[in-house]
Amino acid sequence: MQLFYNSNISENDKTFSFDKDESRHIVKVLRKKVGDHLHLTNGKGYLFQAELTLTDMKHCSAHIISSSLQPKRNCNLHLAVAPTKINDRYEWFLEKATEIGIEEITPIICDNSERKVVKLERFEKIVQSAMKQSLQCYLPKLNSPMSFKDFINQDITSQKFIAHCEDTDKKSLKSQLKANENYIILIGPEGDFSVKEIEQAIQNNFNPITLGNTRLRTETAAIVACHTVSLVND
Numbered sequence: 001m002q003l004f005y006n007s008n009i010s011e012n013d014k015t016f017s018f019d020k021d022e023s024r025h026i027v028k029v030l031r032k033k034v035g036d037h038l039h040l041t042n043g044k045g046y047l048f049q050a051e052l053t054l055t056d057m058k059h060c061s062a063h064i065i066s067s068s069l070q071p072k073r074n075c076n077l078h079l080a081v082a083p084t085k086i087n088d089r090y091e092w093f094l095e096k097a098t099e100i101g102i103e104e105i106t107p108i109i110c111d112n113s114e115r116k117v118v119k120l121e122r123f124e125k126i127v128q129s130a131m132k133q134s135l136q137c138y139l140p141k142l143n144s145p146m147s148f149k150d151f152i153n154q155d156i157t158s159q160k161f162i163a164h165c166e167d168t169d170k171k172s173l174k175s176q177l178k179a180n181e182n183y184i185i186l187i188g189p190e191g192d193f194s195v196k197e198i199e200q201a202i203q204n205n206f207n208p209i210t211l212g213n214t215r216l217r218t219e220t221a222a223i224v225a226c227h228t229v230s231l232v233n234d
Contacts, residue, residue, distance in 0.1 A: 001039055002030060003132045005139070009042040011067045016040065016050060023060040026052070038062060043131065043139030045069050070137040075233045076182040078104040078158065080151055081222045082189035083115040090118070091126050093219035097226045098130035098140055106143040108151050112191030118145055148197055151186075152204045158182035162206040163221055165192045170210040173225060177232045185209075185229075187222045 009016055018026060026032045034055055040048040047070055050062035079102060084090045094105065105127075109116050124142055131139050159181050161173060177183065186193070186201060193201070202208060211224045 001135060003135050004038060004040045005043055005128055005132050006040065007043055007139075009040060009046070009048060009064075011046050011069075014064055015053075016048075016062050016064060018060040018062075020058050023055075024057050026060050027055050027057050032060075037065070040064075041131075041137040043128075043137070045072065045137050047137050072138065073101060073103070073233065074180045075229065076103045076158070077101070077226065077229045078106065078182075078184045079187060079222055079225065080106045080108045080146075080184065081187040082110045082113050082218060083107050083118050083145070084218050085114040085190055087115070087119075089217065089219045091123070093222045094123055094126045094142075095130045096223050098127050098136075099134040100223070100226045101136075101230050102140050102226055103138070104141040104143065106151060107145040108148050108186065109145055110148045110189050111194040111197055113189045114191075115189075116145075120144060148186075148193075149200065152201050152206065156184055158184045160184050160204075160206040161209045162186040162193065162198065162201040163209050163211050163225065164188060164198050165215060166195065166198060168198075168208060170208045173209040173211055173228050174232060176207060176209060177229060179233050183229055185225045187218055187225065190218060 004022060032052055032055060034052050036052050038050050040050055046067050048067045049065045051065055052060060052062050054061040107118050127140055127142055159178060211221050216224060
């Protein structure tokens with residue numbers, strides 16, 4: 001199954017036109033013809049089945065045959081992850097987290113962050129591509145970067161966790177997760193959260209957790225957290 005994405009498709013639409021890049025992909029790569037069926041999503045949970053009515057390298061159009069709202073996950077995961085020094089590592093995290101299952105992502109700028117500027121437009125394209133590749137119909141929400149302090153001071157009604165490497169009393173994430181809940185998990189930069197940040201997070205009711213017995217890279221820790229949530233809610 002080939003899944004296409006366009007945020008503007010509505011469950012009430014009867015026809016749809018593909019842009020130039022998608023039209024070229026449909027005709028030249030997929031070799032689709034008039035009468036062939038495709039699947040589309042708007043990233044808001046709807047899956048559409050459409051029949052091609054015009055195939056042109058610059059313009060393809062289709063008639064929407066059916067639409068159905070797909071069920072959401074029974075949990076909601078929001079990962080706040082510090083940008084990595086090497087940008088490719090963060091992009092890898094975005095791709096894999098989307099494939100595993102995640103609802104929201106916020107880059108957080110911390111005391112030890114070596115990268116403080118991110119390219120949200122590129123990040124968004126990676127998330128969209130991963131959603132299509134993994135045949136999902138809900139596009140994770142990608143937020144603009146926030147400072148660590150601003151993020152933890154928000155009014156949050158979720159299970160809240162901070163993963164850090166300091167040698168203090170911490171519980172394993174798996175042992176602390178309650179199934180079918182909302183979660184926010186903080187993952188720090190390569191130099192970890194500062195002691196001050198950890199103290200501030202705990203004061204704001206974030207529970208300190210460990211993700212295992214080995215020291216993990218930022219992007220690896222984020223994926224472990226994402227997968228742990230998925231397993232607990234499977």
